[in-house]
Amino acid sequence: MLKVENLTVSYGGIEALKGITIEVPEGSIVTLIGANGAGKSTTLRSIMGLVKVKSGKITYQGEDITGLKTSEIVARGITLVPEGRRVFPNLTVYENLLIGAYLRNNKEQIKKDLAWVYELFPRLKERSWQLAGTLSGGEQQMLAVGRALMSRPKILMMDEPSLGLAPLIVKSIFSIIQQIYNNGVTILLIEQNANAALHIADWGYVLETGKIVLSGTGKELLENEEVKAAYLGKKRQASAI
Amino acid sequence: MVSDIFINALFIPATADAVSSSSLWQYFANGVSLGSLYALIAIGYTMVYGILRLINFAHGDIFMMAAYFAFFGIAVFHLPWPISFILVIVATALLGITLERVAYRPLRDAPKNSILISAIGASFFLENLATYLFSGKPKAFPEIAFFADTVVIGGVSIQIVTFFIPVVTLIFLAVLLYIVNKTKVGMAMRAVSRDYETAMVMGVDINRVITFTFAIGSALAAVGAIMWGTRYPQVQPMMGVMPGLKCFIAAVVGGIGNIPGAVLGGFILGFGEIMLIALLPSLTGYRDAFAFILLILILLFRPTGILGEKIAEKV
Numbered sequence: 001m002l003k004v005e006n007l008t009v010s011y012g013g014i015e016a017l018k019g020i021t022i023e024v025p026e027g028s029i030v031t032l033i034g035a036n037g038a039g040k041s042t043t044l045r046s047i048m049g050l051v052k053v054k055s056g057k058i059t060y061q062g063e064d065i066t067g068l069k070t071s072e073i074v075a076r077g078i079t080l081v082p083e084g085r086r087v088f089p090n091l092t093v094y095e096n097l098l099i100g101a102y103l104r105n106n107k108e109q110i111k112k113d114l115a116w117v118y119e120l121f122p123r124l125k126e127r128s129w130q131l132a133g134t135l136s137g138g139e140q141q142m143l144a145v146g147r148a149l150m151s152r153p154k155i156l157m158m159d160e161p162s163l164g165l166a167p168l169i170v171k172s173i174f175s176i177i178q179q180i181y182n183n184g185v186t187i188l189l190i191e192q193n194a195n196a197a198l199h200i201a202d203w204g205y206v207l208e209t210g211k212i213v214l215s216g217t218g219k220e221l222l223e224n225e226e227v228k229a230a231y232l233g234k235k236r237q238a239s240a241i
Numbered sequence: 242m243v244s245d246i247f248i249n250a251l252f253i254p255a256t257a258d259a260v261s262s263s264s265l266w267q268y269f270a271n272g273v274s275l276g277s278l279y280a281l282i283a284i285g286y287t288m289v290y291g292i293l294r295l296i297n298f299a300h301g302d303i304f305m306m307a308a309y310f311a312f313f314g315i316a317v318f319h320l321p322w323p324i325s326f327i328l329v330i331v332a333t334a335l336l337g338i339t340l341e342r343v344a345y346r347p348l349r350d351a352p353k354n355s356i357l358i359s360a361i362g363a364s365f366f367l368e369n370l371a372t373y374l375f376s377g378k379p380k381a382f383p384e385i386a387f388f389a390d391t392v393v394i395g396g397v398s399i400q401i402v403t404f405f406i407p408v409v410t411l412i413f414l415a416v417l418l419y420i421v422n423k424t425k426v427g428m429a430m431r432a433v434s435r436d437y438e439t440a441m442v443m444g445v446d447i448n449r450v451i452t453f454t455f456a457i458g459s460a461l462a463a464v465g466a467i468m469w470g471t472r473y474p475q476v477q478p479m480m481g482v483m484p485g486l487k488c489f490i491a492a493v494v495g496g497i498g499n500i501p502g503a504v505l506g507g508f509i510l511g512f513g514e515i516m517l518i519a520l521l522p523s524l525t526g527y528r529d530a531f532a533f534i535l536l537i538l539i540l541l542f543r544p545t546g547i548l549g550e551k552i553a554e555k556v
Contacts, residue, residue, distance in 0.1 A: 074444035103444035
């Protein structure tokens with residue numbers, strides 16, 4: 001469904017991505033794991049058309065979308081829940097959701113989706129007239145996810161959805177991801193919480209300083225010794241004690 | 242001072258020994274109308290700042306160009322005033338859009354100082370272009386009977402335009418607030434003003450939002466220029482400088498980025514200026530200084546302005 005081939009991106013002479021290739025098949029959850037600065041966010045941002053691609057190709061449903069405007073990419077059914085939530089604090093919860101449907105015109109359908117999002121996140125319904133800036137971190141994350149869903153995405157990309165949230169809320173976020181997936185949305189997930197991500201992912205890629213160094217099913221990666229040592233912290237923990 | 246005498250002749254009734262109640266009433270009307278004019282222009286500063294975080298220093302010169310457009314429409318091409326007003330508003334909006342395209346858009350990702358310098362350059366360019374095209378000699382703004390007629394109220398004769406200006410300002414303010422708060426494009430404007438990139442991820446075409454913002458701001462400056470011209474009927478290339486600076490101050494006083502704030506700031510500045518002349522006629526020559534002192538005080542004691550939001554920085 002979504003294919004990234006030999007993608008390189010550089011910021012002012014420094015290569016952030018050195019030719020990565022990933023594939024996200026329809027109806028799957030794919031995850032990218034890797035340390036800070038490995039290039040995970042850059043990958044998502046280049047798919048969204050937010051950063052200039054130096055070379056390589058991004059195709060979506062067979063169509064080359066490299067270099068398209070962000071709004072054109074959104075219109076094709078790709079969306080992003082940005083890192084750090086980035087809700088619009090000066091808009092109400094309701095407006096934040098509405099702006100997620102910015103490119104859509106079918107009012108009836110938008111209303112239905114709004115009802116669905118409120119069903120997924122009853123908290124948002126209670127606070128729909130509050131300014132988004134007044135929500136708690138967890139609520140803002142729910143809003144960011146809800147807002148992305150309002151564009152009726154075929155692929156939902158999430159950048160660190162559990163960052164800075166309490167464990168209980170992280171758990172509920174992951175269960176929501178699963179629910180969204182069950183609704184037929186393909187998911188590309190970036191997580192520092194590699195353990196949780198690999199548990200729900202069909203396929204995972206390990207990114208290291210701009211290169212894919214490993215890939216496999218979520219289960220395979222969970223059992224891989226190198227992954228365990230580097231990202232799941234198991235071996236290190238044991239040796240530290 | 243020569244300018245003192247000039248201004249006194251304009252604004253102070255001949256028997257200005259004591260401020261009588263009738264002339265106080267005239268000052269009041271003048272203050273409100275000057276305040277409304279400032280408000281109209283200040284909105285343009287505040288809107289552009291809200292979206293681009295840029296002080297559009299060429300805004301005062303857009304205002305000046307609008308006055309020339311009106312001069313040409315009415316005095317040179319002899320178009321009926323309602324038609325020329327519409328043309329002036331459209332032409333000024335287009336000028337504002339062009340300004341953004343040429344001087345600001347190419348620098349969108351450049352450091353903030355570059356775009357600020359570009360704004361100052363655009364301002365000088367427009368002033369010199371006007372001098373080159375229309376000569377530096379002031380032209381008389383055509384008198385429009387409908388506005389210039391006077392009515393006598395409470396023993397003082399007051400131009401109709403004096404009453405017209407605040408009404409027009411409030412109507413435009415209401416329309417603008419409706420657009421910003423209740424429409425889809427307004428929602429996009431508010432979103433872009435907080436977070437460009439996320440607004441893009443929502444599918445908002447920020448170039449269109451920015452174009453729209455410049456069009457509205459410039460159109461309001463055009464309305465301001467037309468009314469300014471009927472009130473102070475002289476058109477010359479530097480006429481935008483002082484009103485421009487003052488309206489920028491008005492926007493800062495009200496809280497830059499905040500539309501009702503710009504209107505409030507405009508009223509405070511215009512009203513304050515006229516009242517200063519009314520109550521302390523000996524300080525008349527310092528009326529411009531009044532605006533700058535106000536700016537200094539605001540920056541010292543309440544840098545976010547009266548209605549300004551607390552600065553919650555983007556993370």
